[in-house]
Amino acid sequence: MTRRRAQLGAARRRLEVRAAALRSRLILRVFLPLRSGRTARLRYAAVLDGHTVNLHAELPGSARLPDSAHLVLGNGRQRHESPARVYEGPDGRLLMDAVVLLGAEVGGAPVGAGRRPLRLRLSHGRRTRQLPLLLVELPVPYEGPTKPMTASGVTGQRHRIGRSVTGNARVVTSDARPGAEVVKVHITHAGVAVDFRVLGARIGEPRAEFLASGRRLQQPVTVGEDGITRVEVPLESMAPRRNRPEHWDVVVSDASGSGLRLGRRLHDVRNPLRVFAMRTTVIAPPGHPPLLVQPRYTPAGNLRITCTPMPEIG
Numbered sequence: 001m002t003r004r005r006a007q008l009g010a011a012r013r014r015l016e017v018r019a020a021a022l023r024s025r026l027i028l029r030v031f032l033p034l035r036s037g038r039t040a041r042l043r044y045a046a047v048l049d050g051h052t053v054n055l056h057a058e059l060p061g062s063a064r065l066p067d068s069a070h071l072v073l074g075n076g077r078q079r080h081e082s083p084a085r086v087y088e089g090p091d092g093r094l095l096m097d098a099v100v101l102l103g104a105e106v107g108g109a110p111v112g113a114g115r116r117p118l119r120l121r122l123s124h125g126r127r128t129r130q131l132p133l134l135l136v137e138l139p140v141p142y143e144g145p146t147k148p149m150t151a152s153g154v155t156g157q158r159h160r161i162g163r164s165v166t167g168n169a170r171v172v173t174s175d176a177r178p179g180a181e182v183v184k185v186h187i188t189h190a191g192v193a194v195d196f197r198v199l200g201a202r203i204g205e206p207r208a209e210f211l212a213s214g215r216r217l218q219q220p221v222t223v224g225e226d227g228i229t230r231v232e233v234p235l236e237s238m239a240p241r242r243n244r245p246e247h248w249d250v251v252v253s254d255a256s257g258s259g260l261r262l263g264r265r266l267h268d269v270r271n272p273l274r275v276f277a278m279r280t281t282v283i284a285p286p287g288h289p290p291l292l293v294q295p296r297y298t299p300a301g302n303l304r305i306t307c308t309p310m311p312e313i314g
Contacts, residue, residue: 053100249261
């Protein structure tokens with residue numbers, strides 16, 4: 001079943017790539033020539049840090065330098081405007097730079113799930129002109145130690161630059177995926193405490209479990225007024241029963257038993273194990289030999305706490 005699902009996923013991704021290439025050819029050969037005098041063509045469009053839209057466009061030859069310019073996101077009552085900069089480039093063509101922040105929680109445009117068109121409004125005295133923003137090529141992910149933020153680190157909402165059938169640029173927003181995002185890990189000689197927040201899901205009567213091979217420790221949680229939840233576990237309960245390391249994962253669940261694994265996923269690094277490394281601590285729980293306690297993140301971003309018994313000296 002897993003192999004079949006992987007094959008279907010790969011086939012779907014191939015179809016999406018072909019459809020995107022076909023749409024780009026259609027825009028270049030049909031819509032771009034027809035609309036070149038009535039649209040601003042985007043040269044750069046990306047969502048940075050998960051919630052900041054950055055745009056750079058070339059205006060049509062029929063445009064002239066405006067008294068003021070604004071980027072318009074959405075329609076009707078859900079419309080949001082932010083200032084845009086229009087200026088003359090080295091070759092005499094008019095260019096536009098604009099930035100719009102998404103999410104009321106970060107002081108930006110209040111947005112929910114859906115598609116919102118992007119337009120440029122130019123003002124000349126009392127007269128105004130609106131230009132659609134034509135996106136010929138979709139943004140291409142870059143290589144390197146970091147990657148594009150696929151979700152806001154504050155809200156968990158996912159934003160991307162999309163386009164309509166005719167090539168008009170728009171912001172596509174999706175709700176946060178259900179997840180338990182680690183805020184901070186505390187290690188003391190008494191135990192381990194993990195602060196986290198739940199995004200994209202409602203968990204009634206939450207509880208947390210620390211899971212290792214053949215072992216399960218259920219712990220109560222405390223929900224703070226700021227939405228941060230804390231779970232604590234004594235290290236003496238996590239001491240290995242055998243002379244080998246034990247790896248603990250942490251899951252938060254409700255009374256129904258459906259759970260979310262704690263981890264860090266709202267970031268832009270490709271190697272969370274290396275970038276979010278935490279120091280190893282030597283601790284001696286009461287009644288147990290000393291332990292090496294190493295919290296870390298797996299390549300998938302899951303929090304894992306490894307407890308290793310110290311070798312005896314003598």
